[in-house]
Amino acid sequence: MGRKLHTIKEHEVTDKAVYLNRRQIIKAAGLSAIAGGFAASSAGSAGLQRAETMGGQGPEWLRQRVSSASISKISTPETLTPYEYVTGYNNFYEFGTDKSDPSENSSKFKSDPWSVEVGGDCEVTGRFQLEDLLKGQDLEERIYRLRCVEAWSMVIPWIGFPLRKLLSRFKPTSRARYVKFETIYRPAEMPGQSAYFATLDYPYVEGLRMDEALHDLAFIAVGLYGEPLLAQNGAPLRLVVPWKYGFKSIKSIARITFQKHRPQSSWQKSNSKEYGFFSNVNPKVSHPRWSQATERRLPSSLFSSNRIETLMFNGYADEVAHLYKGMNLRMNY
Ligand SMILES: Nc1nc2c(c(=O)[nH]1)N[C@H]1C(S)=C(S)[C@@H](COP(=O)(O)O)O[C@H]1N2
Numbered sequence: 001m002g003r004k005l006h007t008i009k010e011h012e013v014t015d016k017a018v019y020l021n022r023r024q025i026i027k028a029a030g031l032s033a034i035a036g037g038f039a040a041s042s043a044g045s046a047g048l049q050r051a052e053t054m055g056g057q058g059p060e061w062l063r064q065r066v067s068s069a070s071i072s073k074i075s076t077p078e079t080l081t082p083y084e085y086v087t088g089y090n091n092f093y094e095f096g097t098d099k100s101d102p103s104e105n106s107s108k109f110k111s112d113p114w115s116v117e118v119g120g121d122c123e124v125t126g127r128f129q130l131e132d133l134l135k136g137q138d139l140e141e142r143i144y145r146l147r148c149v150e151a152w153s154m155v156i157p158w159i160g161f162p163l164r165k166l167l168s169r170f171k172p173t174s175r176a177r178y179v180k181f182e183t184i185y186r187p188a189e190m191p192g193q194s195a196y197f198a199t200l201d202y203p204y205v206e207g208l209r210m211d212e213a214l215h216d217l218a219f220i221a222v223g224l225y226g227e228p229l230l231a232q233n234g235a236p237l238r239l240v241v242p243w244k245y246g247f248k249s250i251k252s253i254a255r256i257t258f259q260k261h262r263p264q265s266s267w268q269k270s271n272s273k274e275y276g277f278f279s280n281v282n283p284k285v286s287h288p289r290w291s292q293a294t295e296r297r298l299p300s301s302l303f304s305s306n307r308i309e310t311l312m313f314n315g316y317a318d319e320v321a322h323l324y325k326g327m328n329l330r331m332n333y
């Protein structure tokens, strides 16, 4: 698959090589990330970040599955965003609207045990435990760009499996043209859900057209940086749609519904002029209040904004542009 490699500096490649190399060493030695730990001395920054974050979250069976994931060729070679940013600078409004709220306000959140309710236009319906949903799925690590509609971006090493491999199990019928996802609704554990001035209606809703959902890049993540997801990143399972703005990548999924009609997403509902159903990353279509032509690649600071050009479909045009052939992308934003 063709990918555009833009401005990669030599030390960045080294960081990534170190990260991947470490993963291979760990796998060869048959050690889990938890048991093996990481010697920080010879590692680049990515290795150091992992060394500091052996939190041991998630059930043991999931930690083992995640730590033995294979490395996918479908990965960007760009520098990984440091672990501290990936897990400390988040959008998860159920825990509050500040970037630090999700990591600070999620200690009560319980992601184990977990089940997902599946229904609508499919042959196999019901409530499925996470362990059951992951049975038979080969977990892989994929390094994707994540582009938030707010014009910042990260590069994240996710661990999971293609969404289509999850959806095919439920045997969607020919009536199913869309798939709708809902985040868990648990106001006692998610303070943002009961906030008096809540920005969004809960549960958080997102959706994809069936052909988008079946595209190989659409991914279900259960981990990142070699560990099960933390609450702030959408534990225990979330969607990752790398060619769309980040808000399509719905977290902590509790319900999946196949349907004929296009679902209305939470952000569309809150402001349909600013947030559309498709929300494909597009540098030529501005948000009504800001340009989408460039993005701040985190980490960025006052002294080094690290501003880069935003790519069509977030750099995944070769893979996904065909899904939108003949569509007016300015009207279908
Ligand atoms: N349920 C839910 N999912 C969500 C959000 C949210 O507020 N609630 N925020 C979205 C937005 S705007 C972005 S940019 C990404 C951020 O994912 P990350 O914090 O894991 O980087 O999650 C998306 N998924």
Ligand SMILES: [Mo]
Residues within 6 Å of the ligand: 091, 147, 148, 149, 150, 245, 246, 247
């Ligand atoms: Mo976002």
